[in-house]
Amino acid sequence: MKKKCTIIIVFFLATTIGLCLARMLNAFLAIKISEKKLPKLSEQEIGKRYPALAFRMVDMGGVGIDVDKANWGKDYSHNIRRFEKVFLKEEPFINPIAFDNVYQDFCHYIDRMSDLGFNAIEIPGFLEFIDFKGYEIYSQDSLYPKRHAVLRHFYKRFFDYASQKGMQCILYTDMVAINSALKLYFKKHLGGMDVEREEFWQVYQRGLEEAFDYFPQVKGIIIRIGEAGAVYNRPGYDYGSELLVRTASSVKKMLRSFLQVAESRQRYIIFRTWSVGVGEIGHMHTNPHVYEKVLGDLHSEWLIVSTKFCKGDYWSHLPLNPTLLTGKHKRIIEFQARREFEAFNVTPNYIAPLHHYALANFLKANKNIYGAWVWSQSGGPLRQGPMMTYPFHGLWLWTDANVYATARIAADPGCTLKEYTEDWVKNTFGKNSQVVQKMTQLLLMSHETLASGLTIPAFAKKYVTGMGLEVPPVIYCYWDFLESSTSIGSHIYFVAKKELPEAIREAFSPVEQTREMKKILASVEPEITQGKEWLPLLKKSLEYQESLLETLAYHKEFLLYFYRWIDEGDSESLAKWNAAQMNYTLVQKSHYQRHQHNLDFPAYNFEMSDECIKQASMSSLMIWSSRLLLLLILLFIYYKTESALLSLGMATIFIFIFLGIFSSFAAPVFTMSLGILASFYLAGLYFFFRSSSPFHKILLPVLASVALVLSILSIRGPFYLWYNFWTSDIFxxxxxxxxxxxxxxxxxILFTLKNRYFSFSGILSRLCLLIGSIVCACGMVFCYIGMEKTLSVLNDELLLVPGITSRVLGITTHLNMPENMPYFILISGSVLFIVGTILILVQHKDKYHLSETPGFAKS
Structure with a gap:
């Protein structure tokens, strides 16, 4: 009776805990779908004339960016590495020849941007030329002050020329900006980098005072807090940033500190709301309530808040940013001319109509719109895209159309789409009426064609939240990375399945539109009277777009039909995804062969999509392998061998085979790592408990868990398990x-091993020792290799979460894992191991017990 009560209690406790875990998991993974209010460009009319925006800023374009063919196309880093050939680590700190070349480019660029109507330029720099006088940060014999003096002279020439041309100079820095000496100072005097302390920001306040005093030409500084760290820092360069400002209080302390300097010197603090979902302030960029909570009580005529025009990153299929419709601060609207998520603008992609629509709506709603900031080069992993620097190298002409038009819009918000579009065509290709008409037509159809081709509109045009965050509409094809993780594939199909025929049709429509654009260009080629040198590249860009979008079209067809087969198991979907897979393989191979070594029109990254195709093609094999292994395990359980060693050996073999099937035999690191840990655990059970009970009885729950998962895999393979995991609350x-x-x-089973060998504390001590060893081993791996790198390798093998997450901020940042997590795991494992060891030593007072008892000794 007592045993039955115990079983009932354990069952009830297990069920309750399982339900609690499921509730937490469902709350995190639940998919929510809603409609977006997308811009309707036909409603573009402004209704009245507005004066020119007071502040019209542009970034530095391609100035100072070295076109290094040897290292281009191999780097997802967001650090542009501007002035890489100019700055030297040792004295004289500046390469004079490289500086002269960059200075000439800068002057050419300033002339061009000034002619377009810009009156301000953003120039990256801050920490590189300040000494924090009054703080003992740099020693007297340090190279830092010497370097900073040289760099101040370097930057001064830029500032002087820009000012002569009527361009306001605005510095740009990430916060927290840091170098080795500064980090050491904070550790010594503040115990670390504590952004919640006013003393911390007083140091940077002093630095800002220096910067403004050194450079009277500088009219303000832009501050970004939402992106920082390794992917944005330059390796080997002792000036970088860390992502530390994550709370409303730290933002306010920082801004109040800087505004004291700005107000006393009448310079602007331009604060970017870009916070990319990190921490308490993660939605400040898109949520008016969070925006108000963070910035609502900050008031200064020298504070300007800068925000991207769309509700998110520079993705397609997004509403306008609601935070720009309200607020009491002066506002700057950020526009990107070189669209990083749309083939980096190396194909036709005229975004100006959307920019005009956005500006018109913001001007109507918000009297505090003060200016615009156009990015002609900035954004995304520069060297992973085409080798294009605006306006110096590569095919920058399509970007130039966006820069020109957005500059015109900022200078004259009331001008018409027809006016500025036709003016750019005339300036570029001549005034032939047929050329103007046809090239304008090509431009106006370009953005919708490319945006639809690079996304799955049935998914992208809806708000989708899952995995604890809002899923980007461009997640299917992020930068040059074709996404095929099980989480994203499952979400895309789940959202689009009711519109599947339309989604398939939309996949191929952009290919046909691209071919129409090729015909348009060919029809006017003989009539073009100027800019003929661009024609070969323009034709190549359209051929590149056609090849890319055709490859993506067949991949979309494969992805959608494959997941419908996973979901429904119908033979029609099976046949169609197999056919689409073969077509994709053919066109992808053609695309890759034509563009893999082409730096101007580089092949896309199909690493994860090819891995998905590979694993999907093994689905049938995995289904039958699962069924066979499941049968063998059930037979093994049924016949229950009395040999503990044989049971251990068979269970170990079963687990390794199971892990192989679970990962479609495509994840060697995952299989070996988890297999070794599982084997160690089973060996520990054998070593400690083999003589206390029939060993197969101890192994039974382990084999049951394997059998449970195998029974799911035997339906339609590993993808079936993951599809249901990502989309089904009930599952x-x-x-x-x-x-x-x-x-x-x-x-x-373990805690009811009551015989002459073990007591409750004896079992507990051995489990602590065993589990502690495993946790400790994991902690050591995470500490040595790095948790981010470990998770990224495993994720690339298993195709779980978007592969791009490890290539941007990182999986650990997206999951908000503490930096010290590896050490926490290591310490936790060590504590368990030590507790287990102490308990065993306390229990064994008689040293002779060690030789008498299986395992360690009697308890």
Missing amino acids: RIFLCIVLSIILFWHLY
């Missing part, structure tokens, strides 16, 4: 409850 509840019951069943 997650079932999985959590059953696995929780199996875990408690395993513990129940």
